[in-house]
């Protein structure tokens with residue numbers, strides 16, 4: 001049995017009409033982690049998640065979920081995963097409690113093991129337990145989708161863009177719940193457009209672009225890949241032309257007495273950069289720096305691919 005929560009090997013998907021959405025994708029999602037799947041629009045993220053959820057059939061490759069091959073043991077694979085889809089789809093005439101009970105029935109969860117009330121409470125939907133789904137706000141509907149995905153207590157929860165178009169408070173609540181599940185040992189896979197969110201939440205991140213994996217690393221290592229650093233330096237006199245020095249990757253006059261310099265932090269340190277300015281007779285009045293974040297890494301990887 002595979003020790004990965006999800007193992008994807010050489011996965012390919014070509015849609016009818018010839019669109020190649022996934023092209024030889026391989027990676028493992030380690031058990032117990034929060035795993036981020038990132039990529040620009042149309043990269044293939046939803047296709048991959050829909051294959052995991054059994055909603056899209058793959059064209060090539062192997063996928064196992066919690067050690068169960070999705071072709072050989074589809075039922076066990078399905079029982080091991082809960083998927084929160086990107087789009088909100090509901091029968092408007094069911095109440096949240098009924099929706100959870102029906103979902104539990106579909107998964108064959110015995111009545112004695114159902115936990116609709118606990119899920120409604122965790123998703124702060126107790127007040128709305130018996131209201132029609134059509135009367136719920138967008139945020140409440142999204143929370144109900146998360147509860148639905150967890151009715152069978154799967155060891156893996158997959159969230160496809162769970163915070164797209166969702167207000168800040170709900171995002172925070174959702175992440176709080178995700179962190180609680182993670183603390184209980186649930187493996188989490190999420191796609192998000194909010195890189196900052198991925199940076200804060202994920203242990204590991206895979207980036208896909210045009211259906212191919214372009215990075216798959218622990219978040220910290222991925223961030224460490226961004227070696228370029230920017231400093232904005234205010235100097236004590238007007239500068240007409242940018243001074244030159246070998247330790248600058250780039251330099252530009254960005255204000256009357258301001259220079260913006262890019263340097264590689266694996267080659268030089270900030271002291272050398274400032275020293276090079278002082279050596280040219282400029283006095284340093286102020287310095288601000290910015291560490292590269294996931295957005296910089298993401299853009300550089302996606303540009304290269």
Ligand SMILES: Nc1ncnc2c1ncn2[C@@H]1O[C@H](COP(=O)(O)OP(=O)(O)OP(=O)(O)O)[C@@H](O)[C@H]1O
Nearest residue numbers: 015016019021039040041042043044045046047048
């Ligand atoms: N049912 C389909 N039939 C044909 N092409 C499709 C189908 N679904 C998706 N595609 C195409 O496959 C590619 C990957 O789409 P997918 O939805 O997986 O990307 P994504 O990374 O999830 O993007 P987004 O972030 O916008 O949801 C896109 O070019 C898309 O147009």
